[in-house]
Amino acid sequence: MRNISLLGASGSIGQQTIDVLRNHPHSFRLVALSVGRNVEYAAQIVNEFQPLLVSVQYEEDVARLRALIESSTEVTYGEQGLTEVATLTETDVLVNAVMGSVGLNPTLQAIEAKKTIAIANKETLVTAGHLVTEAAKRNGVDLIPVDSEHSAIYQCLEGNNQQEVERYILTASGGSFRDRSREELKGVTVEDALKHPNWNMGAKITIDSATMMNKGLEVIEAHWLFSTPYERIDVLLHKESMIHSLVEYIDGSVLAHLGSPDMRVPIQYALSFPKRLDLKGRKPLNLWEVGTLHFEKPDADRFRCLKLAYEAGKEKGTAPTVLNAANEAAVAAFLEGKIPFLEIETLIEKTLDSFVTVANPDLETIQDIDLRARRYVQTLMK
Ligand SMILES: NC(=O)C1=CN([C@@H]2O[C@H](COP(=O)(O)OP(=O)(O)OC[C@H]3O[C@@H](n4cnc5c(N)ncnc54)[C@H](OP(=O)(O)O)[C@@H]3O)[C@@H](O)[C@H]2O)C=CC1
Ligand SMILES: CC(=O)[C@@H](O)[C@H](O)COP(=O)(O)O
Ligand SMILES: [Mn+2]
Numbered sequence: 001m002r003n004i005s006l007l008g009a010s011g012s013i014g015q016q017t018i019d020v021l022r023n024h025p026h027s028f029r030l031v032a033l034s035v036g037r038n039v040e041y042a043a044q045i046v047n048e049f050q051p052l053l054v055s056v057q058y059e060e061d062v063a064r065l066r067a068l069i070e071s072s073t074e075v076t077y078g079e080q081g082l083t084e085v086a087t088l089t090e091t092d093v094l095v096n097a098v099m100g101s102v103g104l105n106p107t108l109q110a111i112e113a114k115k116t117i118a119i120a121n122k123e124t125l126v127t128a129g130h131l132v133t134e135a136a137k138r139n140g141v142d143l144i145p146v147d148s149e150h151s152a153i154y155q156c157l158e159g160n161n162q163q164e165v166e167r168y169i170l171t172a173s174g175g176s177f178r179d180r181s182r183e184e185l186k187g188v189t190v191e192d193a194l195k196h197p198n199w200n201m202g203a204k205i206t207i208d209s210a211t212m213m214n215k216g217l218e219v220i221e222a223h224w225l226f227s228t229p230y231e232r233i234d235v236l237l238h239k240e241s242m243i244h245s246l247v248e249y250i251d252g253s254v255l256a257h258l259g260s261p262d263m264r265v266p267i268q269y270a271l272s273f274p275k276r277l278d279l280k281g282r283k284p285l286n287l288w289e290v291g292t293l294h295f296e297k298p299d300a301d302r303f304r305c306l307k308l309a310y311e312a313g314k315e316k317g318t319a320p321t322v323l324n325a326a327n328e329a330a331v332a333a334f335l336e337g338k339i340p341f342l343e344i345e346t347l348i349e350k351t352l353d354s355f356v357t358v359a360n361p362d363l364e365t366i367q368d369i370d371l372r373a374r375r376y377v378q379t380l381m382k
Pocket of ligand 3: 218
């Protein structure tokens with residue numbers, strides 16, 4: 001039995017994690033969870049699983065949640081609440097499925113408390129990958145990827161020698177606008193951008209997918225998770241999202257991970273690793289029904305966010321922190337209807353140009369730069 005803490009339980013990854021836990025009550029026990037504002041969902045999950053601890057984002061929601069729950073579950077709130085959920089004594093595995101760099105501090109604290117980390121929250125690795133991986137190494141803690149591409153790579157590495165890898169190849173669907181020219185991107189709406197062709201995900205990552213910043217963040221995530229230089233990480237456009245990523249070895253063999261697009265597969269694998277469990281309701285991949293799979297090389301001018309992410313990743317220090325914070329702020333502004341779609345990449349580029357990179361930043365510096373980069377985006381928007 002593994003005891004699970006879940007950050008971001010009410011989100012897309014969070015709810016699919018709950019589904020996995022619900023289907024395997026003899027393998028997993030939910031001991032703590034957090035939500036943002038979705039108090040009703042939190043109450044429903046608390047009443048079903050009776051965990052020890054639940055956290056909401058705002059203090060004002062605590063009383064409302066308490067009134068809705070029937071168990072003796074403790075209720076807490078705020079960033080401190082996220083850390084309490086992440087570090088609960090009873091927890092074996094932390095699933096980090098919050099959105100954004102707010103996931104960084106609880107992850108670092110959970111690593112110090114020697115919890116295994118199942119990491120979906122890629123912004124944490126982008127903003128401070130050096131701190132997270134150093135802490136994990138020092139504490140002997142496993143960081144198990146949940147992101148579909150990184151889980152695919154993780155599985156393609158199993159039983160092989162990582163020293164013999166030539167290239168890591170991340171697949172990218174191309175997102176909601178993959179068939180549109182840059183000219184056509186000028187007038188796109190939020191509603192259009194939120195229609196991902198293959199995955200049903202939270203709003204922020206769906207916009208990241210449309211700008212291809214998601215793939216840029218994933219390149220940086222892969223750099224840290226597999227401790228590999230950027231020169232060995234490639235991106236391949238593959239519009240069906242059925243090959244989840246590939247690993248090329250020095251003898252020319254290429255191992256790929258395939259499956260119908262279903263995030264419960266990598267979520268469950270991260271929880272049950274190194275075992276595999278039955279996935280209820282899984283959709284078999286019948287390649288004879290698919291017929292043809294498509295591949296293309298991404299165009300760096302068409303997908304400028306991908307280029308910006310490679311550049312920031314290679315620059316190291318606080319450059320990825322600025323990239324991530326500017327992206328979070330710009331995507332939020334787009335979702336609120338304050339800026340047009342193409343302004344997202346312009347704001348990120350201008351913010352990156354305005355910040356001097358600090359080498360090897362500590363947590364305090366990262367948090368300070370993160371805040372300042374977000375404020376800078378607001379200033380640019382005025
Ligand atoms: N969705 C997917 O298929 C995939 C997602 N990921 C990554 O997983 C992470 C989560 O994505 P996804 O599930 O789509 O996101 P969602 O937006 O669907 O969910 C985000 C979760 O985080 C909570 N949350 C948001 N902001 C805060 C905050 N400031 N404090 C506390 N809680 C907060 C939300 O609470 P509430 O809704 O209650 O307000 C919700 O539970 C992201 O890093 C994403 O890149 C990676 C691969 C695939
Ligand atoms: C499901 C998942 O892992 C997402 O990160 C997905 O990869 C997004 O699709 P894109 O390939 O369009 O970015
Ligand atoms: Mn992904």
